Amino acid sequence: MGVKKILLACSSGMSTSLLVTKMQQYVKSIGDEAEIWAVGQDQAKAEMAKADVVLIGPQMSFLKSELQKEADKYDVKVDVIDMVAYGMADGKKVYEQALRLMGENQ
Amino acid sequence: MSQSMFDKLSHVLVPIAGKLNNNRYLQVLRDAFMLAFPFTIFGSIAVVIMNLPFLDKVMSEGAIKALQAALGVAPQATMNIMTLFVVFGIGYYLSRSYEVESIFGGAIALVSFLMVTPFSTSVEGKGIVENVLALDRLGAKGMFLGMIVAFLSAEIYRFIVQKNFTIKMPAGVPPAVAKSFSALIPAVSTLTVFLAINIIVTQVFHTNLHDAIYKLVQTPLVGLGSGIIATLIAIFCIQILWFFGLHGQIIVNSVMDPIWNTLALENLNAYTKTGHVPHVITKQFIDTYTVGMGGTGMTLAVVFAILFFMKSKQMRQVPKLAIGPGIFNVNEPVIFGLPIVMNPLILFPWIIAPMVVTLVTYLAMSSGLVPPPTGVTVPWTVPIFINGILATNSLAGGLLQLVNFAIVLIIWFPFLKFIDRMNVRKEQEAEETPQSQSA
Numbered sequence: 001m002g003v004k005k006i007l008l009a010c011s012s013g014m015s016t017s018l019l020v021t022k023m024q025q026y027v028k029s030i031g032d033e034a035e036i037w038a039v040g041q042d043q044a045k046a047e048m049a050k051a052d053v054v055l056i057g058p059q060m061s062f063l064k065s066e067l068q069k070e071a072d073k074y075d076v077k078v079d080v081i082d083m084v085a086y087g088m089a090d091g092k093k094v095y096e097q098a099l100r101l102m103g104e105n106q
Numbered sequence: 107m108s109q110s111m112f113d114k115l116s117h118v119l120v121p122i123a124g125k126l127n128n129n130r131y132l133q134v135l136r137d138a139f140m141l142a143f144p145f146t147i148f149g150s151i152a153v154v155i156m157n158l159p160f161l162d163k164v165m166s167e168g169a170i171k172a173l174q175a176a177l178g179v180a181p182q183a184t185m186n187i188m189t190l191f192v193v194f195g196i197g198y199y200l201s202r203s204y205e206v207e208s209i210f211g212g213a214i215a216l217v218s219f220l221m222v223t224p225f226s227t228s229v230e231g232k233g234i235v236e237n238v239l240a241l242d243r244l245g246a247k248g249m250f251l252g253m254i255v256a257f258l259s260a261e262i263y264r265f266i267v268q269k270n271f272t273i274k275m276p277a278g279v280p281p282a283v284a285k286s287f288s289a290l291i292p293a294v295s296t297l298t299v300f301l302a303i304n305i306i307v308t309q310v311f312h313t314n315l316h317d318a319i320y321k322l323v324q325t326p327l328v329g330l331g332s333g334i335i336a337t338l339i340a341i342f343c344i345q346i347l348w349f350f351g352l353h354g355q356i357i358v359n360s361v362m363d364p365i366w367n368t369l370a371l372e373n374l375n376a377y378t379k380t381g382h383v384p385h386v387i388t389k390q391f392i393d394t395y396t397v398g399m400g401g402t403g404m405t406l407a408v409v410f411a412i413l414f415f416m417k418s419k420q421m422r423q424v425p426k427l428a429i430g431p432g433i434f435n436v437n438e439p440v441i442f443g444l445p446i447v448m449n450p451l452i453l454f455p456w457i458i459a460p461m462v463v464t465l466v467t468y469l470a471m472s473s474g475l476v477p478p479p480t481g482v483t484v485p486w487t488v489p490i491f492i493n494g495i496l497a498t499n500s501l502a503g504g505l506l507q508l509v510n511f512a513i514v515l516i517i518w519f520p521f522l523k524f525i526d527r528m529n530v531r532k533e534q535e536a537e538e539t540p541q542s543q544s545a
Contacts, residue, residue, distance in 0.1 A: 011353050014487075015438035018431060041356075042137065058442060059353040062124030083351060087442025089427050 004034040006098045008081075009044040009067075010057035019081075022091030034095070045070045053101045054078040055094065058086050077101045112448050116350045123352045130203055131257065132360040138195030138256075139363055143483070145184040145191065150482035152180035153378060157480075157499055178378075185374055185483075187244040188367075189252040193219045196256035197263075204264040210289040211260050214296050218259035219252050221300040222307070222315040243316050246371035250324040251316055253364060259296050266292040324368070331365030332387050334468050341396060341464050345457045348402055351447040355402065359392075366392055374481030383478050386471045390479035394497040395467045396460055399490045399507055399514070401437025403456055404463060406490060407514035408440060411522055418529030421522075434487045451525055459517040463510045476502040 006023070008016040016038035027034045039047050041060060048054050048071050056063055061080045068078040079101055085093035126132060156174050165173070194212040201211025220239075227240040242248075266272075271291050275284040307315050330336050340362055344354030359366075370388035377383050400406025409432050413425040421444075428439040446452050471478040479497040488496065490511070494504035 010438075011356050014436050015431070018427075018436075018439070057438065058351050058447070059348070059438065062120050062127055062352060066124070066128050083442050083445065083447060087439055087445055088423065089439060089443075 002033075004032070004098070004102065005050060005052045006034055006036045006095075007044070007047055007051035007054045008036065008038040008056070009041055009047075009054065009063075010038070010060055011041055013038045013040040013043070016057050019086065019089050019091065019094060022089045023095050024091070026091035026095055048076055048078075049074050051076055053098050055081050055098060055101075057081060058083045112350075112450070116448075119347065119350050119352060123347060123357050126357045126360065127353075129360075130200070134196055134199040134203060134257075135253070135364065136356075136360050137199045138192045139367060141195035141198075142184075142188050142191035146188065146483040147485065149181035149184035149186075150484070152177040153374065153480070153482045154496060154499065157377075157381075159499065159501075181374070181378060182241070185245065185371060185481075186241055188246075188371060189219075189244050189248045190216065192249065193252040193256040196253060197260045200257065200260040201264055204268065206264045206267040207285060207289060210285075210293065211263055214263050214289075214293050215256040215259045217293075217297060218300040219248075219255045221297060222251070222255060222304045223248070224314045224316065242375065246368055246375055247320055247324075248316055249364065249368045249371070250327070251319040254319065254323075255300065255315075259300065262296045262299055263292045266295050271295075328365050328368050328372075331362060332369050332385050334387070334465065337387050337392075337468070338461055338464060340392075341460050342457065344396075345403060345460055348441060349447065349453060349456060351442070355397070362392075363389065370479070370481040370483075372481070373479065377480040383480060386468055386478045388479055388481060390481065390484060390497045391467070391471075393486045394479060394484060394493050394503075395507070395510065396464060397486050398435055398484075398488065398493040398497075399463075399511060400432045401435045401440070403437070403441075403446070403460055404510065404514045405437045405440040405446075406432045407511045408444070408518050408522070411515055411519060415519070416522060416526040418526050419533055420529045421526055433489050435489070436487070452521060455518040455521045459514045462517065463513055466513060467506060467510060470506055476500070476506045479503070 008019060010016040020036050020038050023036050024034070027036070037047075041056075041063060044054065044056070044063075044067055048067070051074075054067060054071055054076055056067065056078065058080055064078055064080055071078045079097065081094055082097060084090075085097070156177050161170055161173075194216050197215025198208045198212030202208035223239060223243055225239060226234050226236045227238055228234050267288075272288040273290055275287055279287075304315065307313060307318065311318075340358050344358045347354035347357055366387070366389040369385045370390055373383040373385050373388050396402070396404070400409065405428070409425045409428045412421050413429070416422060424440060424443050427443060428437065431437065431439060441447060444452070446456055467476075470476045477498045477500050480499050482497065482499070484493050484496045490507050491504040494507040495501060497503055
């Protein structure tokens with residue numbers, strides 16, 4: 001599958017950017033390769049064409065159906081990040097969540 | 107409240123939040139205000155420099171006057187004509203959301219707004235001066251008219267474009283030329299509507315739309331938004347939404363921002379002229395005194411309480427992650443990590459503390475103890491104390507935040523302690539169990 005591309009989105013891309021660092025650390029530690037980046041909700045639609053999977057912060061859960069509609073065009077899955085994993089900035093858990101979603105895609 | 111009741115409420119709130127957030131007009135309004143943001147920051151920096159509190163001690167009066175004359179154009183060209191950015195932004199983003207040529211949508215909105223703006227103003231002692239635009243009509247005073255005209259004009263424009271009443275150029279004509287021709291009929295029709303409206307208002311009613319909308323719409327709405335009751339209701343809604351894990355500000359602010367921003371502009375206009383401000387509650391009041399203390403719910407105090415007074419391992423995980431972002435008012439680690447979301451033990455302090463602090467701040471400012479925010483834009487990520495000083499241009503503004511910090515701490519403390527004790531007991535039990543097995 002090559003480099004996995006994971007897009008994170010929240011209100012302004014600030015709190016998800018915390019998670020990006022944690023996820024990248026985890027990805028490196030297990031020797032995987034992934035491109036992970038965070039954006040605000042207004043850019044999410046424009047950026048999702050470049051992504052394999054889109055994860056949104058739990059505080060934006062109401063965006064899921066709207067974003068999924070757009071993501072269907074690119075055959076990309078959108079999901080809400082698990083609340084506890086988000087709060088604890090648990091890079092491992094969120095990365096695994098992303099992998100699971102991508103697995104469903106193949 | 108039981109967990110199932112929370113779930114039920116959440117099922118009601120999530121779709122409402124989604125509808126509000128995804129509403130086309132509110133989304134456009136939010137983006138349009140963001141267009142003005144970099145410019146208002148630029149203007150704000152100039153205002154802060156011009157009004158540094160120690161300036162009169164290090165500079166002569168003449169030098170201060172020269173400095174103010176030199177920098178004065180910065181807020182004039184940015185914040186004082188903010189309505190122009192908002193009008194253009196609404197026209198642009200609304201057209202874009204309908205996928206019609208957006209740059210023309212923005213320009214048509216701007217011209218439509220100017221079409222209903224008087225090109226004359228009355229100056230004391232000189233009567234009516236022709237061929238000028240009054241600056242205040244392009245700023246705070248014209249804000250609501252600007253929003254109304256921009257939305258209407260963009261709707262008319264896109265309607266005509268989508269109905270295909272446009273001139274089509276043959277292939278081979280350069281795209282820029284073809285685009286300006288295809289915008290011709292929609293532009294002419296839209297502007298005709300606003301010209302006609304302006305003729306009726308000025309000739310039949312002998313007034314202008316600016317004064318009419320200002321009196322009939324803006325003054326009552328802004329008056330409502332500047333009251334403490336409306337503000338407390340807004341804060342309550344924000345806290346409740348976050349309790350259900352939804353971004354409260356995105357939803358509530360999209361309704362309140364036009365009002366709070368207008369109040370802030372009025373404050374700034376008065377401040378640069380007289381040094382005094384008319385309103386206590388403004389955009390900066392909300393940003394600095396409800397968000398600017400560690401994020402929504404003023405959670406920096408909560409993080410400190412845990413760091414210094416709580417013992418359970420589970421709780422002590424929170425400050426490790428939360429303190430860095432918390433200083434810059436990002437607090438998702440507290441909200442989802444403590445967690446605050448759907449945690450009935452925390453519902454009470456989560457909602458009461460911000461309301462008490464808002465009330466205390468309001469009373470401190472309306473009584474004259476602490477000066478209200480001047481209206482300069484301070485980004486919401488500026489840390490506590492510094493943002494308080496910048497927003498009010500006084501040390502008292504920062505000190506008030508420290509008092510508020512203590513209030514939040516006191517309200518939260520018994521609840522945190524209760525949760526902490528439960529956690530400690532659980533952790534001890536978990537430690538004892540394997541030991542007894544090995545023995």
